[in-house]
Amino acid sequence: MTVLDIQDLHVAFTQRGRVTPVLRGVNLTIEPGRICGLVGESGGGKTMVGKAITGILPEDARITAGRILFKGRNLIGLPEKERRQLLGRSIAMILQQPTTALNPILRIETQILEVLQRQMGLAHQAARARALELLDTVQIRAPERVLRQYPHELSGGMCQRVVIAIAFSCQPALIIADEPTTALDVTVQFEILRLIKILQRDFGTAVLFITHDLGVVANLCDRVSVIFGGSIIEEGQTTDIFTAPKHPYTSALMAASPRHDQPEKGLHPVPAEIVSQLWREIEEHDRARSA
């Protein structure tokens, strides 16, 4: 059964009475145990998709149409209590800044145990044993010591490992990872990507991987959706998209990505016509919808 099925999702901001659409009919599905990349440039709406799924949209934004089906159940309009139960237990998040995802004044132990006790109903001793096991799973060498530490005592990479441990702790069906390696050094990014891939494979978790980096998508994801102006302009198997992209914007993004192996193939600016054509289509779409 499809884990996540987003149908015609529309989100709009309302500021001083003016309505600005940010998502214009997003369609996206993820099958169990698959990694789906959602790639696009800033302002494209990729982060908003993740926020809409988890119900943490900014105050002035709201869902104006569409459905977000998680295992067949619509998350939109779900009573707060049920939504809270799902989040953390069945849907977990990994964000760009691991240091902000963790509470700076609580020891790592307190933060992991809280999740295990509340979501999994484990007793203190059992939760502690499970926490050590999880830290070991995310390749932390001295789990006992890390449990006693505070987030600021850990490097960015270590913090992200802890966040990943918490995300996988309840064996969720879906993990939403929003730029989880963007703030990390490239060698640390490699280790974290590898870790996410191994864990999602071993736990059979579906992952929505939100990123601006086509290199990460090419090497990590099974499928990829390219987002621009709040709609998915191209979707498909990663190998198909990278060997034969159909949308000119997708090919332009690939040509804009830097290539140290073949420098002449990279860093070509995106032709202005492609972007202006996309905006014309968006304006038409907006006019048609408001008419």
Added chain:
Amino acid sequence: MPDLLSATGLHLALPDRTRTSLIGRAPLIEILKGIDVSLAPGEALGIVGESGSGKSTLGRTLLRIYTPQQGCIVFDGVDIANASETAIASLRLRMQMIFQDSQSSLNPRQRILDILTAPFIAHGIASGDRARERAITLLERVGLDTRHGQRYPHQLSGGQRQRIGIARALAMRPKLIIADEIVSGLDVSVQAQIIALLRSLRAEENIGLIFISHDLSVVRSICDRVAVMRSGEIVETGACADVFATPQHAYTRALLRAIPLPVVNPQWLQIDGSDPLPRT
């Protein structure tokens, strides 16, 4: 041809603010451990490394924003490491720096045109309409126009602000520009535009460029030579073509292999069977 810039045996230690005690001074921590770099006129040198490698500190030391404890820095024939502030003040016009955070390096209360006329007025080069004309010429050189001159920094996009940073650096016709992570945080399409701009400026004028970046791919496409830094030392240096094709140092190889290329490669993550990762 003599070097435009040549630094030898640079040592720099700064107070370790994470270990400040109530009594006495914070202990010094060594950041640059004997750095040698040189740059020919018009050459572009990339300095790459991960966070904490000392690459940004090196850039600032080369401009004597930090004074090294040991070593010398010769710019255009003058040793600026040991010269007085007044002696290097005039040289500073010929060496400019562009920063990553274009938002905070531009005065938010000044219009772009005022930001760009300021150096001409301050150094008595031009004033009034003449300064204005020069500022507009600068705007055009970086692909913007008069309309952008009327705006405030926050009204421009990140890419446009970075163009202003470049325009301001060009104002005094520098011989050397040190660019510190100037395309990090920009979208790939904008990044490509800024790199294209830097490339064309380099082709027009004989400006030496020190391009500091964590991104080896970007350095590959704009620099002639590259120096790889780790923990305050240069572990490998050479022509880009050579270093990228046949990296000699294990760390350079590790950095290169960790960069995900926009090409599908199922072997890249090195996951076969269930081999465990080393614990960190």
